[in-house]
Amino acid sequence: MQRKEKGIKDFVLLDKIDENSFVANLKTRFEDNAIYTYVGEVVVSVNPYKKLPIYGPEEIARYRGKYVFEPNINPHVYALTDTAYTAMKFKGIDQCIIISGESGAGKTEASKVIMQYIAAVENTNHNTEVDRVKEQLLRTNPVLEAFGNAKTNRNDNSSRFGKYMDIQFNFSGEPVGGHVTTYLLEKSRVNHQEKGERNFHIFYQLLAGGPTGDLQLQKDATKYPYLNKGGTVKVGSVDDAADFKEMKGGMDFIGFTADQQNNIFKVLGAILHLGLVEFAADEKDGSKVSTKPVLETIAKILGTTPAAIETGLSHKTIISGGNVISSPLTPDKAVYSRDALARQMYQRLFSWMIDRINEKVHTPHGEIKNVIGVLDIYGFEIFESNSFEQFCINYCNEKLQQLFIELTLKTEQEEYMKEGIQWTPIEFFNNRIICDLIEKKPGGIISLLDEDCMRPGDKSDKAWLEKLQSGIGAHAHFVTKKGHGDKTFPDNSFKLVHYAGDVFYNVNGFIDKNVDAFFKDLAQVMFESKNPLLREMFPDGDKATWKNAGKMPPTAGTAFKTSMNEMIATLNTKAPSYIRCIKPNDRKSAGVFDEDRVRHQVRYLGLLENVRVRRAGFCFRAESSAPATYPHWRGDARSGVKAILDHLKLDAKEYQMGKTKLFVKNPKTVFTFEEERENIIPKYVTKIQSWWRVIRVRRRIREYFEKLQQTFANIKKDPNFGKGTRWPAIPHPVLKNAESTLKSVHANWRAKRMVLSLSPERQDLLRKKCLGSTFFTSKRPWNLQRDWTGNYIPALGLAARSSAIFRGHGDKEVVFADEVLKYSRGARPDRRMLIVGDANIYKLDPAFKVTPKRVMSIKQIKAISVSPNKASVAVIHSTQPGFDTILDLGVSGQDRLSEFVVLTYLAARKAGHKFAVNVVDTIQYNNAENPQKPTQTVVFQASPRALKPGQPSTLKKGSTNTLFYAP
Numbered sequence: 001m002q003r004k005e006k007g008i009k010d011f012v013l014l015d016k017i018d019e020n021s022f023v024a025n026l027k028t029r030f031e032d033n034a035i036y037t038y039v040g041e042v043v044v045s046v047n048p049y050k051k052l053p054i055y056g057p058e059e060i061a062r063y064r065g066k067y068v069f070e071p072n073i074n075p076h077v078y079a080l081t082d083t084a085y086t087a088m089k090f091k092g093i094d095q096c097i098i099i100s101g102e103s104g105a106g107k108t109e110a111s112k113v114i115m116q117y118i119a120a121v122e123n124t125n126h127n128t129e130v131d132r133v134k135e136q137l138l139r140t141n142p143v144l145e146a147f148g149n150a151k152t153n154r155n156d157n158s159s160r161f162g163k164y165m166d167i168q169f170n171f172s173g174e175p176v177g178g179h180v181t182t183y184l185l186e187k188s189r190v191n192h193q194e195k196g197e198r199n200f201h202i203f204y205q206l207l208a209g210g211p212t213g214d215l216q217l218q219k220d221a222t223k224y225p226y227l228n229k230g231g232t233v234k235v236g237s238v239d240d241a242a243d244f245k246e247m248k249g250g251m252d253f254i255g256f257t258a259d260q261q262n263n264i265f266k267v268l269g270a271i272l273h274l275g276l277v278e279f280a281a282d283e284k285d286g287s288k289v290s291t292k293p294v295l296e297t298i299a300k301i302l303g304t305t306p307a308a309i310e311t312g313l314s315h316k317t318i319i320s321g322g323n324v325i326s327s328p329l330t331p332d333k334a335v336y337s338r339d340a341l342a343r344q345m346y347q348r349l350f351s352w353m354i355d356r357i358n359e360k361v362h363t364p365h366g367e368i369k370n371v372i373g374v375l376d377i378y379g380f381e382i383f384e385s386n387s388f389e390q391f392c393i394n395y396c397n398e399k400l401q402q403l404f405i406e407l408t409l410k411t412e413q414e415e416y417m418k419e420g421i422q423w424t425p426i427e428f429f430n431n432r433i434i435c436d437l438i439e440k441k442p443g444g445i446i447s448l449l450d451e452d453c454m455r456p457g458d459k460s461d462k463a464w465l466e467k468l469q470s471g472i473g474a475h476a477h478f479v480t481k482k483g484h485g486d487k488t489f490p491d492n493s494f495k496l497v498h499y500a501g502d503v504f505y506n507v508n509g510f511i512d513k514n515v516d517a518f519f520k521d522l523a524q525v526m527f528e529s530k531n532p533l534l535r536e537m538f539p540d541g542d543k544a545t546w547k548n549a550g551k552m553p554p555t556a557g558t559a560f561k562t563s564m565n566e567m568i569a570t571l572n573t574k575a576p577s578y579i580r581c582i583k584p585n586d587r588k589s590a591g592v593f594d595e596d597r598v599r600h601q602v603r604y605l606g607l608l609e610n611v612r613v614r615r616a617g618f619c620f621r622a623e624s625s626a627p628a629t630y631p632h633w634r635g636d637a638r639s640g641v642k643a644i645l646d647h648l649k650l651d652a653k654e655y656q657m658g659k660t661k662l663f664v665k666n667p668k669t670v671f672t673f674e675e676e677r678e679n680i681i682p683k684y685v686t687k688i689q690s691w692w693r694v695i696r697v698r699r700r701i702r703e704y705f706e707k708l709q710q711t712f713a714n715i716k717k718d719p720n721f722g723k724g725t726r727w728p729a730i731p732h733p734v735l736k737n738a739e740s741t742l743k744s745v746h747a748n749w750r751a752k753r754m755v756l757s758l759s760p761e762r763q764d765l766l767r768k769k770c771l772g773s774t775f776f777t778s779k780r781p782w783n784l785q786r787d788w789t790g791n792y793i794p795a796l797g798l799a800a801r802s803s804a805i806f807r808g809h810g811d812k813e814v815v816f817a818d819e820v821l822k823y824s825r826g827a828r829p830d831r832r833m834l835i836v837g838d839a840n841i842y843k844l845d846p847a848f849k850v851t852p853k854r855v856m857s858i859k860q861i862k863a864i865s866v867s868p869n870k871a872s873v874a875v876i877h878s879t880q881p882g883f884d885t886i887l888d889l890g891v892s893g894q895d896r897l898s899e900f901v902v903l904t905y906l907a908a909r910k911a912g913h914k915f916a917v918n919v920v921d922t923i924q925y926n927n928a929e930n931p932q933k934p935t936q937t938v939v940f941q942a943s944p945r946a947l948k949p950g951q952p953s954t955l956k957k958g959s960t961n962t963l964f965y966a967p
């Protein structure tokens with residue numbers, strides 16, 4: 001059971017829909033550590049700036065397969081992910097989860113929570129590949145963050161690139177791959193950081209924990225101009241060395257080889273050294289490097305020559321009409337070219353790494369059934385000084401807001417119109433107008449920028465600003481000083497009135513950043529280096545490609561615009577879910593809820609409008625919850641709805657019937673409605689779950705039997721009749737009994753087949769041995785393997801002699817005959833020939849006198865007792881008092897005792913008589929031929945003296961007789 005959170009879990013249920021109530025509910029919940037709240041299916045998340053105990057396997061289990069609105073379950077990103085996952089798995093619809101909010105609001109953290117949930121998806125088929133992919137997906141994070149995130153003034157771990165990740169699933173709903181698309185890396189950070197900010201994490205990690213010796217780097221980050229522009233090289237709680245280790249572990253797991261990693265570190269090291277390169281004017285109009293040792297270090301690390309780099313940095317080479325034109329650069333311009341090289345190296349390294357990650361986490365296409373995309377892209381940001389990057393980032397956020405409007409506010413309201421519901425449209429600000437202002441072609445800001453960049457002759461940011469003023473100065477969302485700006489309006493700037501707030505953009509650098517010029521000679525130096533990674537990163541440095549260099553590549557602005565439109569198109573093909581992140585304060589502090597800051601975000605995110613529109617559509621989800629209709633209703637839909645309304649005794653003013661849907665006005669009504677449904681649903685959920693379980697088990701049972709059938713399909717042809725065949729594992733414990741029954745059925749069948757495959761004689765023998773088994777197995781040692789001959793005295797001419805005896809007593813055949821020892825009353829062993837006929841037992845003396853020594857009718861055998869050890873002695877108990885006989889059947893050294901007992905038993909049975917066969921330690925007998933004499937007792941002992949194999953037992957008389965046998 002989860003704890004009960006304070007406040008209202010879904011804003012749709014708020015009594016009063018206004019900003020104050022909305023913010024108050026957020027605050028109540030925030031102070032109760034309840035950071036997630038719904039607006040219908042949208043999750044609003046407030047950054048707690050502290051670790052909360054609401055994540056991890058136990059929490060994940062709570063949300064697995066649950067209905068989002070089930071009672072007693074608190075709102076969570078897990079719930080949203082589960083809903084998306086379930087829809088993906090069972091309806092086969094691609095999903096996307098769009099996470100938005102300003103910088104530091106918690107988007108990246110939310111995306112990690114989603115990944116956690118997905119990585120916990122059950123691997124039902126125990127596919128090791130699935131486990132590997134899950135781990136890879138998780139392990140890409142520290143790598144991406146190290147290279148793509150940095151400390152900004154808004155967020156200590158700010159994503160400086162946009163990330164869209166498709167998680168790919170197979171038919172069983174298991175993650176089998178992933179694909180990352182990145183958008184505009186803020187590469188200017190490689191050379192420059194604002195005060196209080198840092199370069200990308202990876203540089204500081206490399207110095208703290210990487211192979212600095214090999215790269216001739218010092219551990220102190222303040223020594224590197226590229227790392228120290230913001231005056232901050234350390235972030236409070238961050239342990240760069242530990243982060244390096246985690247990042248490297250990620251690289252290892254994803255599959256970056258040691259060589260690849262070394263080359264990556266070399267590129268990073270070279271960038272840091274590049275920052276130390278300085279220039280002086282040379283004798284002509286050009287420049288030369290004044291820090292030669294640094295140049296040598298770079299050349300060494302990158303596998304090139306100092307001269308090549310120097311020439312590359314101090315010259316500008318362009319291709320015009322197929323001609324290569326090279327001209328020297330002044331020291332100022334050379335610095336620019338140095339920084340451009342550093343940026344290019346970093347950006348291309350980043351892209352190269354993303355490509356490798358995609359290669360490694362890729363699944364062959366055929367196995368992918370659906371995807372869940374997660375979009376975690378830089379949030380709306382306003383800095384003191386905002387440049388081209390902020391312009392792009394904020395434009396991206398406008399596009400996402402537009403998508404949100406399209407998918408939620410607009411579409412839903414259009415639905416009411418379509419349904420013919422009387423509806424007062426809810427006002428919301430549609431930011432389409434701002435998107436147009438930026439991206440329209442011709443005439444939009446990007447288009448005007450491109451025009452200036454392309455035009456021949458000198459270009460200046462200021463001239464472009466003028467152009468903007470004259471072109472779009474009248475636009476309601478565009479302001480310049482010259483336009484309606486006042487005195488405080490900063491110079492060289494324009495202001496955009498974004499949906500999320502006003503932002504002043506300083507035009508300095510827009511043209512350069514948009515053209516993103518990179519001179520061919522530098523690309524060539526990189527391409528021709530000995531480092532294979534650089535060769536891959538700079539294919540445009542291959543001179544062979546210069547001749548037919550086609551048209552100019554698109555500008556950075558246009559390329560970004562294109563990538564944004566592609567991104568929106570991708571998202572549009574999927575069913576979206578939203579996480580709207582809110583930043584509670586600007587101090588990155590836990591427990592501080594700055595109401596004004598929050599109110600501002602609630603406003604620009606359009607959350608209130610979202611609630612209003614949702615509320616009207618709320619009952620979409622409550623289609624059928626009256627006892628009469630839930631879960632079965634056999635009438636038509638409209639009268640079913642009527643039945644529900646009657647059950648609720650709803651006032652006619654409270655609702656409207658649409659063409660296909662019901663619209664309820666007051667959320668209070670809906671709430672009771674909802675509450676009732678909440679009570680009904682768990683019951684049916686349980687029921688459905690148990691049905692489902694039964695169906696699933698049945699399906700698995702069927703599969704098991706199919707497998708079984710396949711396994712034993714050719715069993716009859718198997719010489720062993722399936723003896724060594726492996727049985728398929730049972731899929732569920734309910735099959736345990738069935739399995740053991742089946743196994744014994746199989747064993748019986750097999751035994752029968754084995755028997756039937758034998759000759760009639762062998763079958764007969766087997767049957768006899770089976771009987772022996774019931775007498776002796778696990779009671780005394782006996783030799784099952786022996787052949788049973790029955791008559792062991794054939795050479796004695798018995799046939800002739802015995803026929804006379806037989807005829808005299810009515811026997812027709814010899815059942816068993818062997819030489820034995822018979823113990824006399826005085827315990828003397830006498831040799832005798834024992835003959836068991838089908839009616840009588842005879843004891844002849846060894847000379848085979850015709851007269852039998854003794855005759856006993858088989859029907860007189862009361863029992864035969866044998867010992868539980870190796871003694872080969874049997875006591876035949878007679879029904880005639882005093883006539884018990886002690887025989888040792890071990891003369892031959894073979895175990896003929898068992899044979900004797902079984903054959904005699906069968907002969908008796910044939911004659912219609914039954915006797916007992918006892919296996920006991922102590923045998924009572926009477927052989928005194930005088931019924932008055934007391935019964936005697938014999939016990940068995942292993943002989944203390946060595947007896948030769950086959951040497952018979954000896955009987956020692958005493959108060960209790962003792963029989964010594966060869967152990």
Ligand SMILES: Nc1ncnc2c1ncn2[C@@H]1O[C@H](COP(=O)(O)OP(=O)(O)OP(=O)(O)O)[C@@H](O)[C@H]1O
Binds near residue numbers: 101103105108156159
């Ligand atoms: N759910 C959470 N639990 C605990 N801390 C959080 C949570 N969400 C965010 N934070 C904290 O806030 C910081 C900023 O969050 P995050 O990096 O996710 O912001 P963001 O919206 O992705 O920002 P940006 O747009 O700058 O990348 C995190 O580093 C973390 O310290």
